[in-house]
Amino acid sequence: MELKNKKLEDELFNSIRQDVLLQWSTGNDVDFDEAVAYHKEIPKHKVFSDKLIEAKEQGNTLIQPRAGVALVDKHIELLNYLVNEGEADLLPTTIDSYTRHNRYHEAEEGINESRKAGRSLLNGFPAVNHGISLCRKVNESVNVPVQVRHGTPDARLLTEVTIAGGFTSYEGGGISYNIPYSKNIPLDKTIYDWQYVDRLIGKYEEAGITINREPFGPLTGTLVPPCISHSVAIIESLLAAEQGVKNITVGYGQCGNLIQDIAAIRTLESLTEEYLHKFGYEDVVVTTVLHQWMGGFPQDESKAFGVISWGAATAALAGATKVIVKTPHEAMGVPTKEANASGIKATKQLVTMLRDQQMVSISDLKLEKDMIMAETRCIVDKTLELGDGDLAEGTIRAFQAGVIDIPFAPSRQNAGKVFPARDNTGAVRFLECAHLPFTQDIKSYHHDKMKERADYEKRDMSFQMVIDDIYAIGKGKLVGRPR
Numbered sequence: 001m002e003l004k005n006k007k008l009e010d011e012l013f014n015s016i017r018q019d020v021l022l023q024w025s026t027g028n029d030v031d032f033d034e035a036v037a038y039h040k041e042i043p044k045h046k047v048f049s050d051k052l053i054e055a056k057e058q059g060n061t062l063i064q065p066r067a068g069v070a071l072v073d074k075h076i077e078l079l080n081y082l083v084n085e086g087e088a089d090l091l092p093t094t095i096d097s098y099t100r101h102n103r104y105h106e107a108e109e110g111i112n113e114s115r116k117a118g119r120s121l122l123n124g125f126p127a128v129n130h131g132i133s134l135c136r137k138v139n140e141s142v143n144v145p146v147q148v149r150h151g152t153p154d155a156r157l158l159t160e161v162t163i164a165g166g167f168t169s170y171e172g173g174g175i176s177y178n179i180p181y182s183k184n185i186p187l188d189k190t191i192y193d194w195q196y197v198d199r200l201i202g203k204y205e206e207a208g209i210t211i212n213r214e215p216f217g218p219l220t221g222t223l224v225p226p227c228i229s230h231s232v233a234i235i236e237s238l239l240a241a242e243q244g245v246k247n248i249t250v251g252y253g254q255c256g257n258l259i260q261d262i263a264a265i266r267t268l269e270s271l272t273e274e275y276l277h278k279f280g281y282e283d284v285v286v287t288t289v290l291h292q293w294m295g296g297f298p299q300d301e302s303k304a305f306g307v308i309s310w311g312a313a314t315a316a317l318a319g320a321t322k323v324i325v326k327t328p329h330e331a332m333g334v335p336t337k338e339a340n341a342s343g344i345k346a347t348k349q350l351v352t353m354l355r356d357q358q359m360v361s362i363s364d365l366k367l368e369k370d371m372i373m374a375e376t377r378c379i380v381d382k383t384l385e386l387g388d389g390d391l392a393e394g395t396i397r398a399f400q401a402g403v404i405d406i407p408f409a410p411s412r413q414n415a416g417k418v419f420p421a422r423d424n425t426g427a428v429r430f431l432e433c434a435h436l437p438f439t440q441d442i443k444s445y446h447h448d449k450m451k452e453r454a455d456y457e458k459r460d461m462s463f464q465m466v467i468d469d470i471y472a473i474g475k476g477k478l479v480g481r482p483r
């Protein structure tokens, strides 16, 4: 496998495709030309990219939950409940864990066991096993666009089946679905496999069908500084654009400090566009998504609603195109449809109330944006430099050198030497920068912010702050104060 950030040639793509479609029986039903013709009949209001573009033009923040169950009819019932009762603007189909690891035999057993039990024994929708026609039944049975959400390092067959199955948006990427999700899958393998995914989406685009792509923004979802998640989002956007993707939603996991989160969303959009234009991808539409707090949640449902509402308010004030909603069952597991709908409705209330208030630019916001842009440029530009002009090679070397280092990632491909913690206002800073290629000014900025907190709390800067911050929101706080 030779990894280069170059559009896959048809001959190579087609030879890979023959193997991919044999991975499960439903792959045999994929017929690209037939699928293109099917997509051409999908009404505009059910096309994910169209709805995102309209929201961006109108300055609206669309609301989308996560949701997925084992059986088709139950999944359809769930999705319609989340629209009719929950008022969701966009729908997901969250894929189950077996499918995410290509374990289709176990997914098949899960379907059979769920039928016997009369309830979902899978933690998501096993789209590959259901196949194209049942995926189409899902999409034809709801009246808003539906996106495939998952965490699949090798998502090639899942893409083939679900896009042919009528889904019009697809989440994930070769970095964002590897490093936070797996123990030791080689990064060059997942970047290569996701080049296939993006090349397939590019082929649909060239046939006149726009499929929205969304790199997974939050990564480990725990105190990930904006510059780290931005760098991965920008790299995955560039890799996707090279394969012909034209509609990209870049994402960010809410950290909790309003100024930092608003600065993060706004710089994410501007930096992604800046790098796409820098490399000649002028016609890619960029939108943003804020994920409501992805870390530990309060068990108490009322407190959970507080966290959900803060995420809703942040998304609205940041002007995010979309917000991914949490539920009051987050601390327990897969939510009931009622709990899922209630999280959406609470979010809708905040987003609607705040529709006419965008956060005005104030000096703190400008400083935060400037810092995020400087930090992100340090990382992305060093990554490009390491690749001697090839971004894919540069990414591999950046992870090896700790130039990109995702906090708390399980993967051994990741250095794991960077430690974030909150400053005295709750903004996420670097307690330990390790090998991140920052200027001394940037390092001093973070050090001073952490020193400010240490002085206020009358304790030394230490890893204990990291631990306290990880549990803080679950305990009803933002900054993990010592008592």
Ligand SMILES: CC[C@H]1O[C@@H](n2cnc3c(N)ncnc32)[C@H](O)[C@@H]1O
Binding pocket: 066, 067, 068, 069, 094, 123, 124, 125, 326, 330, 333, 334, 335
């Ligand atoms: C990325 C992790 C997030 O996805 C959520 N999640 C995972 N599977 C499902 C599911 N099947 N239904 C609803 N939410 C889900 C989980 O609760 C967590 O908030």
